[in-house]
Amino acid sequence: MKPVRLPASATLALPRWGLIALCLLYILPGLVRRDPWKTDDAAGFGIMWTMARGALEDWLSPNIVGMPMPHEGPLAFWIGAVFIRLFGWIMGDAFAARISTLIFFLIGALSVWYAAYLLGRRSEVQPLRLAFGGQPEAKDYGRTLADGALLIYLASLGLLLRSHETTADALHISLIAFALYAAIRLFDASAWRSALVLGVTLGLMTLTRGWIVPTALLAALAILAVVRNKSLLVPLALATLPATLAVSAIWPVANHYFLPPDLSPTDEWLLWNKHQFGSMSWESTYYLLKNAIWFSWPAWPFAGWAVYAWRKQYTALHIVLPCTFLASFILLVLCNPHAGEENLLPLLPPLAILAAFGLPTMKRGAINAVDWFAVMTLTSCAAFIWIGWIAKQTGWPAQIAKNAFKLAPGFKPEFNLMALLIAAAATIGWVMLVLWRVSRQPSVLWRAVVLSSGGVILCWLLLMTLWLPWLNYGKSYAGVAQQMVKKLPATSSYCVESNVGPSQRASFAYFGNVQFAEGNERNCRFALSQDSVKNKNAARNLKQFEGKWELLWEGRRPSDRDERFRLYKRMN
Structure with missing residues (x-):
């Protein structure tokens, strides 16, 4: 027997404008006025920026002003570079690149919504018919x-930080969500067109972040087809697989024909892919258990309950297909020797869809517990953000202000009326949402998660309005790059040898227009060294630069007590 018994009143859908507003409130803060930060965000932007300013070789061989970056794949950076070329002259290169991030997020959000909608309309998912009628219609239930x-x-x-970064991860998770949607269409209607769309999606996924995940998904779907419907093996073999291979081959084939063999990144890209899969280890298992709990909150409790509640209908598509994706990704995390949050990202789309089917069967007490946890935790977080901002502006409370300035020495607070008004309006909206949830006690299914999503959006919006100048000061290399460039010639007729990392190289090139040496060039007038403040023997770090050098400048980001940069000039 189905575990769901609902009246039609429980399936009132959110208005379209409400969904659109939530998505925009989620994604737009953090895209505007934010510098590329000291993370993969700056490195990804550096690749896009180099492509947009470079020649065909830069598009085919991803690099950051001469530093090869053959890992992952070029697709996300191609798209970002196109937007820089189109709109960079109007809105600045950094913001233009983030238009691609906005599009990636919308693709993922729409894919999750439509995937759940298709599964929610299926006959085996519908609630039990009530004795006197009044059960919801299939479309209304699916939309809810x-x-x-x-x-x-x-x-x-x-998802929060990764979806706002100019990295391949933002596109990768969206393509995974779209692949799940395409797989639902395939298993639902056995259409060759859906098989072809799925293949193209898997191919684009390969160009985004390698072939390990697409290969695992294709194998998992083939196994599922054997179990559910063997006839699906034909479109998978004759449409999905060829389309995947054809799209995946675009970049390697272009490298073969347009780049010299010694400049082609294909071999290093294939080697990087190979290193993403190995044998299971205790370290990868521990990483998954330690981080997946918070990383996938609040999806995993609802998803776990959905699997339990629908255990007697475990072969139903709305359970078995998301679980197939989920099992594939968990296996990949366990077999990946390199721990990282980017490995956990693929878990989120299938978990969110699976969790939605746990909502109709959860007890009121469990729903209220999740709601109160969200209210208490996220309200406290928002209150702390407000108190911290007041402390930075006024000096009270003194201890909080002292701690804030201690983490960012030299920071000078700035007042932005528009940011304050936006933050105040979002906070008032949060209070009204909580009051509506507590006083009305609505019966709609999405009541269990509206506070969790609303609270996360509020906290992120407050950070990206009230605290953005402070965060830019602490996480951006803009200040240190502008200090160093004063010691360099005003012309571009020089080059700088360097050992800095990808994020630092991208930031110094973008903010300071530093002319870094390309390839193995070793005759530059200047050298930029990155080391630790704890390193007492700076001369040892200079051994990698040939010749004798004179120290011109030394500096670091005020918020980083360990990292240090030194600029040297070659002594003739």
């Missing part, structure tokens, strides 16, 4: 479940 899946997706803590 889709709303719930999208809210859970937005509330996922692991």
